[in-house]
Amino acid sequence: MNKVMENKTLLIVGAGFGQVPAIKKAIELGLDVIVIDKNPNAIGMNMVEKSFPIDIIDENAVLKLAEQHNIDGIMTMQTDLPIPTIGIVNDKLNLNGISYECALNCSHKTRTRIKLLEKGVEQPKFKIISDLNSAKTAALEIELPVIVKAVDSSGSRGVTKVNNLNKIEEAYNEALKYSRQKYVLVEEFIDGVEIGAQAFSINGVCEKVLVHNDTLAEGEFMVPTGHSFPSFLEKDKLEYAKQTIKNCVEALSIDEGPSNIDLIFDKKDGKAKIIEVGARIGATCLPELVKYYTGIDWVEATILNSLALPVNIDTVKKTATAAIIIDSPKDGILLNVIIPDTVKNHENLLEIEVTAKIGEKISILRKGTDRIGKIIVTSNTFKEAERLALELKSQIIFEIEESK
Secondary structure, three states: OOHHHHOOEEEEEOOOHHHHHHHHHHHHOOOEEEEEOOOOOOHHHHOOOEEEOOOOOOHHHHHHHHHHOOOOEEEOOOOOOOHHHHHHHHHHHOOOOOOHHHHHHHHOHHHHHHHHHHHOOOOOOEEEEOOHHHHHHHHHHHOOOEEEEOOOOOOOOOEEEEOOHHHHHHHHHHHHHOOOOOOEEEEEOOOEEEEEEEEEEEOOEEEEEEEEEEEEOOOOEOOEEEEEEOOOOOHHHHHHHHHHHHHHHHHOOOOOEEEEEEEEEEOOOOOEEEEEEEOOOOOOOHHHHHHHHHOOOHHHHHHHHHOOOOOOOOOOOOOOEEEEEEOOOOOEEEEEEEOOHHHHOOOOEEEEEEOOOOOOEEOOOOOHHHOOEEEEEEOOOHHHHHHHHHHHHHOOEEEEEEOO
């Protein structure tokens, strides 16, 4: 056991599937690990001795627990919901990590938009609206199609592309359903190529930007379905994208740790425009992809940074890799999943996992949490890896009792 780690206490906020990699890594590092989640039956709650059924957005309750246990660091991954909680704990206990102000700027999409506007960072046209009539007016002023989104959700909840004014009401209600606020965002839909990036900041400087390719679900629900490395961008555009991302990260004062950024190269003017920002590790297999592609353990780096310990984020290799989520072909109850040996034993398969349990209710992909598994592969190029991931996914057989 690492003696430095043995004396450190880490609080991991959340205990769902998205937090499992952090919990496993923290245990592996020999840390004293505390886990919290509102759901006492969440998968990560039984992985450690110290787990507490506390709501991850209850800032006062989490702060009290953190003080009681004299924690040395706090983190989450793959969700935006507890970011303000982490920010306030960092501020009150003088821990290494994002501030409460930064957390609010990144977790509330309206604040993100306003801050980027103040700093001159390129982004879509937007309007903040609080009633249906204003939503319709905003859609007409910005011009259809538009994106209607919840302002403080994550996992692509409450995000809808609207092509027809008749669909505004449905999209507006969907956004409100996933927001704790009484207003939503209406944004310009940018026709172009979407890419993403994982960035890492140390001492106020965005030190690393890893640009990846993104795949989105077709249709009205804007849900990421996969990612791949390396980026398809040519050198000049890649450097431009990296600089835009650095400008964004530093504009929002993400001074420490990971951030997850989505941007689009607009076909109309060629500019890279910031779509989404999260002050945390990305989801949809991104920490795994970073490790397979670069050799950097993104989860370990995040843990060490939260504890104010030295972090090594030097790339040691570059191996083309791709990931795709497994999702249900229809709504219903999962009766059985068959993964053929040709899939399980494929020489280029890195990981495959189905997280949905037999008897569980599953649904088609409407939001990020509808995913029921993942496939990660490697190949000679990102295109080959993407094709292989889709091919292997297509061979999985689902037996589902349709919902009535």
